[in-house]
Amino acid sequence: MAEPLLRVEKLVRRFGGITATDHVSLDVAAGELHAIIGPNGAGKTTLISQLTGHLSPHAGSVSLGGLDITYLPAYRRCALGLARSFQITSLLLDFTAADNVALAAQAHAGTSFRFFANARKETGLRDAARAALDRVGLLHRADVEVSKISHGERRELELAVALASKPKILLLDEPMAGLGVTESQRMVKLLQELRKEVSIVLVEHDMEAVFALADRISVLVYGRVIASGDPAAIRQNDEVKRAYLGDQHVVTRHG
Amino acid sequence: MKTFSVSKAFTALVLAGLVLLPLYSSLSGNIFILTLFTRIVILALAAASLNLIMGYGGMMSFGHAAYLGVGGYAVGILAQEGVGSGFIQFPVALAASAIYALVIGALSLRTRGVYFIMITLAFAQMAYYVASGLARYGGDDGLTVYKRSDFSGLINLSNRTQFYYLCLACLFGVVLLIWRIGNSRFGLVVQGLRSNEQRMQAIGFPAKRYQLVCFVISGTMCGLAGALLANNTDFVSPAVMYWTRSGDLMVMVILGGMGTLFGPVMGAVVFLVLEELLSQITEYWALIMGPLLLLIVLFGRGGIMGLLGRFDRG
Numbered sequence: 001m002a003e004p005l006l007r008v009e010k011l012v013r014r015f016g017g018i019t020a021t022d023h024v025s026l027d028v029a030a031g032e033l034h035a036i037i038g039p040n041g042a043g044k045t046t047l048i049s050q051l052t053g054h055l056s057p058h059a060g061s062v063s064l065g066g067l068d069i070t071y072l073p074a075y076r077r078c079a080l081g082l083a084r085s086f087q088i089t090s091l092l093l094d095f096t097a098a099d100n101v102a103l104a105a106q107a108h109a110g111t112s113f114r115f116f117a118n119a120r121k122e123t124g125l126r127d128a129a130r131a132a133l134d135r136v137g138l139l140h141r142a143d144v145e146v147s148k149i150s151h152g153e154r155r156e157l158e159l160a161v162a163l164a165s166k167p168k169i170l171l172l173d174e175p176m177a178g179l180g181v182t183e184s185q186r187m188v189k190l191l192q193e194l195r196k197e198v199s200i201v202l203v204e205h206d207m208e209a210v211f212a213l214a215d216r217i218s219v220l221v222y223g224r225v226i227a228s229g230d231p232a233a234i235r236q237n238d239e240v241k242r243a244y245l246g247d248q249h250v251v252t253r254h255g
Numbered sequence: 256m257k258t259f260s261v262s263k264a265f266t267a268l269v270l271a272g273l274v275l276l277p278l279y280s281s282l283s284g285n286i287f288i289l290t291l292f293t294r295i296v297i298l299a300l301a302a303a304s305l306n307l308i309m310g311y312g313g314m315m316s317f318g319h320a321a322y323l324g325v326g327g328y329a330v331g332i333l334a335q336e337g338v339g340s341g342f343i344q345f346p347v348a349l350a351a352s353a354i355y356a357l358v359i360g361a362l363s364l365r366t367r368g369v370y371f372i373m374i375t376l377a378f379a380q381m382a383y384y385v386a387s388g389l390a391r392y393g394g395d396d397g398l399t400v401y402k403r404s405d406f407s408g409l410i411n412l413s414n415r416t417q418f419y420y421l422c423l424a425c426l427f428g429v430v431l432l433i434w435r436i437g438n439s440r441f442g443l444v445v446q447g448l449r450s451n452e453q454r455m456q457a458i459g460f461p462a463k464r465y466q467l468v469c470f471v472i473s474g475t476m477c478g479l480a481g482a483l484l485a486n487n488t489d490f491v492s493p494a495v496m497y498w499t500r501s502g503d504l505m506v507m508v509i510l511g512g513m514g515t516l517f518g519p520v521m522g523a524v525v526f527l528v529l530e531e532l533l534s535q536i537t538e539y540w541a542l543i544m545g546p547l548l549l550l551i552v553l554f555g556r557g558g559i560m561g562l563l564g565r566f567d568r569g
Contacts, residue, residue, distance in 0.1 A: 052457065054453070074456040075457075075459045078456075079459050083457075090453055090454045092450040093451070094450050103443060103455070106444075107458050107459035112441055114439055116436075118438045
């Protein structure tokens with residue numbers, strides 16, 4: 001089997017007495033959409049933060065395309081093709097949507113130690129920004145300040161920003177968080193399109209979305225991966241039903 | 256894009272006033288006003304440089320007056336040691352300020368928020384006490400600069416009008432530079448970092464590197480103000496680095512409008528003219544000045560430029 005794009009091996013992260021990530025191993029093949037699910041407090045965001053470099057693990061390793069990135073800072077990982085979206089929308093609120101995306105493109109297009117030329121007039125960056133905005137259906141909002149656009153649009157903008165860095169792999173931390181039903185459906189549709197182009201690690205609470213999108217699902221409970229497999233296998237897994245959903249629930253819609 | 260706006264018109268008026276001031280001074284025979292405004296222009300330059308890190312970069316430096324001292328002492332010490340040429344004094348002043356900013360920045364930028372404010376303040380106070388201890392160069396009493404920087408006939412700094420225009424040219428040059436930087440790739444990164452550092456790291460920008468370069472550019476610009484100030488007063492003393500002076504610069508920036516191009520210039524003009532006028536009326540001028548500043552900051556969010564901007568939005 002070919003080397004997976006992203007490989008996580010025996011990752012451990014503790015907070016005081018709590019082991020938030022407990023020997024987690026998983027891999028993501030090129031072109032795969034790998035979903036990570038788990039109840040609140042299972043350590044999903046902690047795991048993602050270690051993948052993106054916002055948090056250092058105490059043990060274990062993360063490699064991207066065979067390269068050990070365990071202790072690289074976030075900006076270096078991004079340069080290597082790893083992009084993320086945030087669970088709680090994190091954008092430049094006082095910049096326009098286009099500026100947000102163009103900055104992501106700028107980070108991957110030569111040096112930013114240029115002091116004189118007007119960066120907003122660089123057609124390469126502006127075109128890349130418009131293309132990414134168009135991709136998520138936000139082109140008509142390009143010149144609107146982010147603080148003035150809706151929550152749903154900001155979630156889409158998060159995605160456009162991540163795309164503009166031309167990533168090999170996208171880490172999406174609950175892209176549907178706080179979205180309404182129609183907005184969620186739009187997002188699922190969008191992800192279905194995107195997954196054809198880029199590998200995705202998806203952390204999500206929306207079970208309907210996860211089962212519709214994922215090639216593989218890993219279930220995280222108390223920091224450990226208790227099951228990993230295709231959606232059908234996970235749906236059948238008794239341990240998952242018990243641990244994640246409680247005995248009384250069936251795997252349908254959550255929240 | 257709107258072609259006319261109240262804030263633009265007002266800014267143009269103030270700038271035109273600054274350009275024409277020596278004319279008024281010579282026609283009216285009022286020399287004092289030229290002296291006053293030379294000082295204002297120099298401090299406006301310092302405030303503009305502070306605005307680059309404070310307004311654009313979101314780095315609240317409470318020790319910016321230290322560069323006035325570094326630049327000033329570079330000129331003063333060289334003059335004392337017999338190096339009178341401005342072609343040496345000014346480059347040395349700029350280089351010394353840049354190096355000082357590099358060291359202070361590298362250490363200070365490890366911290367954030369209130370700690371950053373405190374550590375920049377602490378470094379400036381250290382510089383203040385170091386200067387006080389320079390017995391050879393006057394110590395506490397300061398250092399008299401007996402001869403202004405000599406630019407070998409190119410420009411005569413002892414001529415009031417020529418010196419004023421040199422300061423004004425430096426101010427305009429710096430503002431122009433900040434305008435270009437603000438819209439450049441570098442400027443957008445720095446402003447992005449002010450807005451959301453975590454996001455900028457995640458899209459691939461090493462935050463500290465950009466902030467440090469910005470810090471050094473700003474410090475160097477303020478060093479220029481320091482070199483001019485030493486020439487203006489023919490004197491440099493530790494007092495130019497005292498923390499209240501750093502506070503004055505911050506007030507000028509906030510009063511004028513943080514992160515706006517001409518805000519610091521407006522802030523410096525209003526602050527120093529008010530100080531001058533009020534101190535002629537009463538020695539308790541600070542009692543009037545304080546509430547006045549409070550009112551402008553409270554009701555004109557975004558300072559003077561913000562206040563003017565309101566007219567434009569109707």
